[in-house]
Every structure is written in C-alpha cells, then in structure tokens.
Amino acid sequence: WGLVEAPLQALKLAQNSAMKADYYYLISEFCYPLKPIAELKGYLQNNAGVDFIECKDSSWVKGGIREGRYMRYHFFDKRKFPKLHRWNYRFQINLGVKRKPPLELEIKFGSQWWCLHNATAELILTSDLLKKYINFFKYAWIPDEIFFQTLCSHINSEKRDSLTRAFFNENGKAI
Numbered sequence: 001w002g003l004v005e006a007p008l009q010a011l012k013l014a015q016n017s018a019m020k021a022d023y024y025y026l027i028s029e030f031c032y033p034l035k036p037i038a039e040l041k042g043y044l045q046n047n048a049g050v051d052f053i054e055c056k057d058s059s060w061v062k063g064g065i066r067e068g069r070y071m072r073y074h075f076f077d078k079r080k081f082p083k084l085h086r087w088n089y090r091f092q093i094n095l096g097v098k099r100k101p102p103l104e105l106e107i108k109f110g111s112q113w114w115c116l117h118n119a120t121a122e123l124i125l126t127s128d129l130l131k132k133y134i135n136f137f138k139y140a141w142i143p144d145e146i147f148f149q150t151l152c153s154h155i156n157s158e159k160r161d162s163l164t165r166a167f168f169n170e171n172g173k174a175i
Contacts, residue, residue, distance in 0.1 A: 001137075001138050001143060003112060003143070003144035004137065004143045004144050004147045004148070007026050007148070008125075008134075010024075011024060011121045011124070011125055012125055014121070015121060015122060015125055020118055021118060022044065022045075022048070022117065022118055023044050023115055023116065023117055023118065024115070024116050024118070024121055025114075025115040025163070026112070026113055026114050026115070026116075027113055027164060028113065031113065031164055034165070040163070044115070047160075048117070049117050049119065049157065049158065050117065050157070050158045050159070050160055051114070051115070051116050051117055051120050051152055051155075051157050051158070051159045051160070052114060052115040052116075052159075052160050052161065052162055052163045053110060053111075053114035053115070053116065053148060053149060053152050053159060053161075053162060054109070054110025054111050054114075054149060054161050054162055055108040055109075055110055055149045055150075055152055055153035055159055056108060056109050056110050056149075057108070057109070058107070058109060060109040060110060061109055065089075065141070066109075067107075068089065068141070069140055069141045069142055069145075069146065070099065070101060070107055070136075070137070070140040070141075070146060071098050071099050072088075072089055072092045072093070072097065072098070072099065072141075073088070073092065073097070073099065073139045074088070074089070074139055074140060074141035075088055075139065076088055078141070099136070099139075101136060102129065102132055102133065102136060104129070104154070105133070105136075105150055105154065106150070106153065106154075107146055107150050108146065108149040108150045108152075108153040109145055109146055109149055110145060110146075110149040110161075110162070111145070111162045111164065112144035112145055113162050113164040114148055114149075114152075114162055115162070115163050116148075116152070117157065119157070120152060120155055120157055123155050124148075124151050124152075124155070127151070133147070133150075133151060137150075
C-alpha cells in the first residue's frame with residue numbers, strides 16, 4: 001500500500017504548498033530521461049491538461065491474477081510471506097469470499113508511473129469518496145497498478161499513455 005500512500009501524501013503536500021505545479025510526475029530511481037528536460041517541459045505545455053497515465057482493462061496484466069488482485073483481500077506481502085500470501089488467496093477462493101468494488105468504479109490497470117495535471121490531482125484529493133477508495137484498495141494486491149489508474153479513468157480529462165517507457169516480460173520483470 002505504501003506505493004500508493006506515498007504519492008498520495010506527496011500530492012497532498014504539493015497541493016498545500018505555496019508553489020503549485022502544472023504537472024506531477026511519478027517516476028522511479030530507474031527512470032532516466034531520454035530527452036532533454038526542456039523538451040519534456042515544452043511537451044507538457046503543448047499538451048496542457050492532458051493526463052499521462054495508462055487506464056487499461058484487465059487484459060493489460062500479462063500473467064498471474066487479474067480481477068483477483070482486488071476481488072480478494074491481500075493481507076500478506078508476497079515476497080516476504082509467499083506461502084501465507086498463496087494460502088490466504090486460495091482460502092478465500094475456497095470460502096467464496098469476493099469483494100465488490102465501489103459501484104461507481106470500473107477497475108482499470110496500468111503502469112505505476114504517471115504524470116498527472118494539477119487539476120486531476122486536485123480532483124483526486126478532494127473527492128468525497130477518496131476515503132472509501134482508499135479503504136477498498138488498501139487490501140488489493142499491487143495497488144499501485146490500479147488505484148490511480150481507476151480513479152483517473154473516472155475523471156473527465158484527456159488521457160494518454162505514460163510518458164515513461166518500460167518493458168516487462170510475461171512474469172512482470174523489467175527487461
């Protein structure tokens with residue numbers, strides 16, 4: 001959940017600061033600019049108001065569970081507790097445990113890296129339903145690939161795929 005909570009907190013801090021930005025760009029330590037920063041700034045100015053975030057259906061997931069990422073409760077870190085993670089998932093399937101997303105949400109998937117316009121960030125943070133969404137996604141598996149994507153898909157703005165180029169194999173490993 002920390003991969004969602006940290007950007008949310010950063011957006012809150014940015015929105016409450018005296019110096020608001022036009023865009024907020026979430027990248028990792030492995031993201032290297034392929035072009036000059038001035039070119040990125042110009043591109044964002046020429047595309048003012050556009051959000052750069054993938055908001056795809058579940059076919060975006062190349063392997064492993066899809067709807068089970070949010071339809072089941074994920075209490076255990078798969079890397080730290082692989083057997084518990086697997087047992088918990090299978091136990092819920094056997095019991096018929098199925099979570100329902102908030103009715104207004106159609107779950108979307110995409111890369112955890114995005115570049116959101118200030119207006120979109122503000123709409124996310126001021127949504128009356130934000131607490132409800134947090135409570136739902138907090139126990140999803142890999143929430144950083146569905147939380148912002150799902151919320152942004154419901155905000156009436158123009159969207160384009162992420163500005164970050166990433167290539168993954170069928171196991172989700174960077175190549």
